[in-house]
Amino acid sequence: MLAVQLHQLEYLVAVADEGGFTRAAERLRVAQPGVSAQVRKLERELGHELLDRSGPRVRPTPVGTEVVAAARRALDAVAGVTRVVEDLDGLLRGEARVGMVTSGPFLDVPGVLAEFAAMYPGVTCTLVEAGSGRLVTMLREGRVDVALIGAAGGVADDLVARTVTEESLVVAVPSGDPLATAASVAPRDLAGRDVVAPSEGNALREAFDLACADVPVRIACAASDPTVLARLAARGLGVAVLPASLSALRSEELVTVPFAADVRARLVLAWPRGSVGPAAAALTRALVAAVPG
Structure with missing residues (x-):
């Protein structure tokens, strides 16, 4: 059974990228002999030479080229797992802030927020009631993450909008x-x-x-x-x-x-373009899912 370790794959990819063990060690901030030893150990484990060390620049062998590609995918997968855990940690300890105008029966923002708070008790949830103009300003200033606003005159390009209702x-x-x-x-x-x-x-x-x-x-x-x-x-x-x-x-x-x-009287859910925290993103998804079909 193979005993390949993640740090060995990381060292191999660094050597392939940098074209040498010394530069790879500098990039990884570890000692050069350690990089060389771990790559040799990986080669013995796999039963193939992965790097051609004969020239002035270290290059992957044909087998090494395939292994380096697979190593990149493995490292990316591990990074993805880490991001998932970080997002879950953010949901456990984050903050979610929603604003709303008077919406009537079209979207139960307080109800969605209450269900969200019950699902994620570690998240600090805030509800702000205000006019559309003030809520747009608060969205742009980062004081609320998502807001239910009136948009008769349209929505600015720096905001993403999902129509909740529209009528004459x-x-x-x-x-x-x-x-x-x-x-x-x-x-x-x-x-x-x-x-x-x-x-x-x-x-x-x-x-x-x-x-x-x-x-x-x-x-x-x-x-x-x-x-x-x-x-x-x-x-x-x-x-x-x-x-x-x-x-x-x-x-x-x-x-x-x-x-x-x-x-037309138009009611929309709006939120800023770009990345947001995991708690804010999850609350936005919950509100969008609650918009009547």
Whole structure:
């Protein structure tokens, strides 16, 4: 049974790369006689000369060329095992930080985070709730690892994004309002009118603000729950901005009309490009896996 040792393979590869025992020893930071002795021992174990020592530069023999290639693969495999262990150690002792805007039912970020924390009790988990702009800044500054943000205006190239949901907007108006019979409502139709809008930091609010950037609308009231917005509109507090998924919401008091603006309420998971710690990477994978199919 062969008794080949990893350090012998490492010495052989170093000699083949450097073309000599002295330079290989300098690279490995060991004594040159030790390198020579271990390579000789490997050759005796395998029953073949692996290096041609006859010229000014040491070169692998034909058999040695194949053994060196196999030695590289073996050393790479060992390095891969080491990386796996290091990643697992990172998961046992790391930190994972997630940010989120108000997401409604689209992605249960707190639930995913709670399950992750239970699976990896040694990881310090943090949840930050903020508006999209602040969360993007925190992603770029490394203060959160992954965030659920509104992205009506798109996502910058320095971030990776996975869409969670995307839909158009409608407005809800009292049934007696002149807009109730319109085929659609444009941003200019809301100029000077009271609007019941989603809370700031909400993806729906971001889309509405983008559409009405040049229109003087009055935000009479704000709430994070679209059904609350609809009830407020029915009570006459103003025109409510709702997601299109509530377009079927009609009653004797309320009518929904399409919002004729070239924007969509888009909710995405975003994280910085490049390498991250193992705990942050694992949490990002867990959140991506939780995105509805």
